[in-house]
Amino acid sequence: MRTHFCGLVDEALVGQTVTLCGWADVARDLGGLCFIDLRDHEGIVQIVAEPSDAAGNAAVVEAAARVGYEDCLRITGTVRRRQSVNPKIRTGQVEVVATQIELLNKAEPLPFHAHENPGEDIRLKYRYLDLRTPQMQRMMRTRIKLVQALRRWLDARGFQDIETPILTKATPEGARDFLVPARMHPGEFYALPQSPQLFKQILMMAGFDRYYQIARCFRDEALRADRQLEFTQLDMEFAWVSERDVQDTVEEMIRVVFREVMDVELANPFPRMTYAEAMRRYGSDKPDLRNPMEFTDIADLVKTCEFKVFTDWANHADGRVVALRAPKGAQFSRKQIDDYGAHAAKFGAKGLAWMKIDDLGKGREGISSPIGKFLDDGTLDAILKATGAQSGDAIFFGAATYKSASDFMGALRLKLGKDLGLVAEGWAPLWVTDFPMFEWDDEENRFVALHHPFTAPAVDSIEEMRANAKTAVSRGYDMVLNGNEIGGGSIRIHNSQMQSAVFELLGIGAEEAEGKFGFLLDALKYGAPPHGGIAFGIDRIAALMAGTESIRDVIAFPKTTTAQCLMTGAPSPVPDAQLAEVHVSVREKPAK
Structure with a gap:
């Protein structure tokens, strides 16, 4: 339908005929002389419909005069140099003199204008209109470039992209799981993964050595500016590594990606700080060093x-x-x-x-x-x-x-x-290391894992870890950027006895551990190599790169802070017949 993108029309095309498709960003009728700013995902170019003696030109001017905001158009015309240059846009040296204007779809009056700043609820309800705006196009393209740069770097270095299950087993630690009823197994449920943690560890035991995945993850927890029910992370795992092996590798990756996407040079090397020092000096395990x-x-x-x-x-x-x-x-x-x-x-x-x-x-x-x-x-x-x-x-x-x-x-x-x-302006990366192994939960009257229960302690002795559980240090590490944790990882436990001892300290008895993690404990018995990894929050990194405080601005279809999709109306009730198929009944809502 088109020969060129609007935002890529330049001086090299002067004198040539082009066919463009896009939306009318601005339409101005100056009494027989009409201007249309035509917009697609690459940008905007000015279209001119002007009176002349040429046959059919009056019809072009008439069609241009009827164009409304966000009408969907196909325009053919000749590229010429602009008399009045617009330095604010990439195509500002040229314009297209229209010879044909075709209305592909008339837009009804819109709930908001692209150059307005409506409330977030309106933006999310009409997300398809919000995503058309140049600002949202820019932020989403930043995210796309980020993911492309990550994949290029990882593929070039022998990391293997392996998918892990979305329907998996419920876990007892961390945030709440999203549960999925199993139709073929009445009364039983799958869980959506909070991360691919156990699967990527087992891939190391299976001999794949270097794994990565752009993984979708799910956590049924309260939402905020930097948290969503479903999110995307770059998940990585390495076999035969120490902490520094993982850290040095991914630090170089992040430096390269920021250079490619943002033309920014991050510190080399990143400064390092223990958890204890970060808390002592800044009261945070993700301090903003700016x-x-x-x-x-x-x-x-x-x-x-x-x-x-x-x-x-x-x-x-x-x-x-x-x-x-x-x-x-x-x-x-x-x-x-x-x-x-x-x-x-x-x-x-x-x-x-x-x-x-x-x-x-x-x-x-x-x-x-x-x-x-x-x-x-x-x-x-x-x-x-x-x-x-x-x-x-x-x-x-x-x-x-x-x-x-x-x-x-x-x-x-x-x-x-x-x-x-x-x-200060700029970028301040940091490694935070030597996290506590456990935290004491006063409400539950037990230890909980600060990272997760598969993180290795800094000591090899089970007896020493048990004796000093309150002060035990883990082999966990976080990458922090401008006060945001963008990546977290650890060296994992690769010994079945140590893993059982950690479960025991966390209040997970032998029977419960066997029922929920028996497959992991078995796998650890058959020559599991030392391994470790890290996961990076794609949404958080993209938001930092795009200069926005909310990850909702770099997610195409995010949920609101009340965990709703205003565009589709999710979540929504399900008919009783459909619930019966999966052997589920719904309790009546309690009276307010």
């Missing part, structure tokens, strides 16, 4: 002060008292400080103590703080010295359990860095 603000632990300075909140947590075995200096923060009004307290409360803070240093030279008289009266001169001076506070700064304090104080102060650090304009 933000220079760091924590100062002051528990030793306030153990005997008169402020009970500080002393209680400073003397608690699992407590933390931390200070965060905000450069130029003395400018904050009381309302702004209260707003920061409310922000910290969203992440678990019971309160947020603060101090403004108006004039350091005046000592106590130059400081305003609701807790100042509880700090003697020696303690106050020690805090100011430890934090490096200067006149015009503010200091915020957090006191709670180590994890809770780290969480809410880490969230405060991010907000302060943004509000104070401290976050």
Whole structure:
């Protein structure tokens, strides 16, 4: 139907006849002289319908005058140089003088204009219109280029693209599974995979050595800007490797991909930081290194002060008292400080103590703080010295359990860095390593795996791991970029006895382990090689590359935060007859 794409018409085609197909992005009738900006996925070109003595030209001008916004058109014409160049578009040096305009499909009045900014619900309901917009086309093409670059790099280095099952077995750890009733096995269910984890490990045991897959994964969990029910990850696994083998390989891959897709050079090598150091300095296991603000632990300075909140947590075995200096923060009004307290409360803070240093030279008289009266001169001076506070700064304090104080102060650090304009431009990659093996869950009164239960501990001795479960370190690692975890992996357990011991520490008894993971435990007995891997979030990387904070902008058909597809109306009720076929009945919804 066409000879060229709209966005690729250039000066090399001047004098030639072209046939183009696209949508009317803009249509202007200037009283016999009509202009149409014709748009396809490659871009926009200006079409001109002008009066002349040529036979049939009046019909072309008449057809152009009837064109409406988003009409679907096929236009034939001659390429010529524009008198008024438009440097904002790729085709801005030329235009097409129409000799034929064919209306392929008339568009009804649209619910929103491509150059407007409607609410997200409207955009998702009419996603096909939203995806036509140049901004969405650009972001989706960024994602496409990312995936293409990843595949090129992996294929060239001998990685094997192997598909793993979508209908699989329910797992007891992590997020909730999506369940699928098995029609041929009444009362039994498949689960959609949260990741291909066990299958890719078994592929290593089967001798495939280097595996990858652009895998669709599913987790029935709450949605947010960087999380969807179904998502895409680059899944990778290597046999006969250590942590550094995996990390060095994928680090080079990410550098090459950013160079190809974004023309960006990332650091070489990426800096490295242990989990413990990241939590100590930034209160996060995915710190944004573009933000220079760091924590100062002051528990030793306030153990005997008169402020009970500080002393209680400073003397608690699992407590933390931390200070965060905000450069130029003395400018904050009381309302702004209260707003920061409310922000910290969203992440678990019971309160947020603060101090403004108006004039350091005046000592106590130059400081305003609701807790100042509880700090003697020696303690106050020690805090100011430890934090490096200067006149015009503010200091915020957090006191709670180590994890809770780290969480809410880490969230405060991010907000302060943004509000104070401290976050540098550019890209800050980082490896975070040496994660804890386990976390203690107070609600369930048991250990849970920080990564997943197939991650190897840093020790080879089962006895040593059991004896030091609370402080055990795993062989897990994450790749972080600008404060986002874009990839997470580990060296896996390749010994059946160690895997059984980890299950036991996680509260998974021998009978349950055999029922749910018997196939894995068996496979580990038959010469399983040392192996490890990593998975990268395609959606998150694409969003970073596209410059958007929401992964919904780089997913063609995402769900809303209420887990709905507004375009199709999913999820939706299913007829009783269809439910009966899969041996499922639905309980009545509880009354509100």
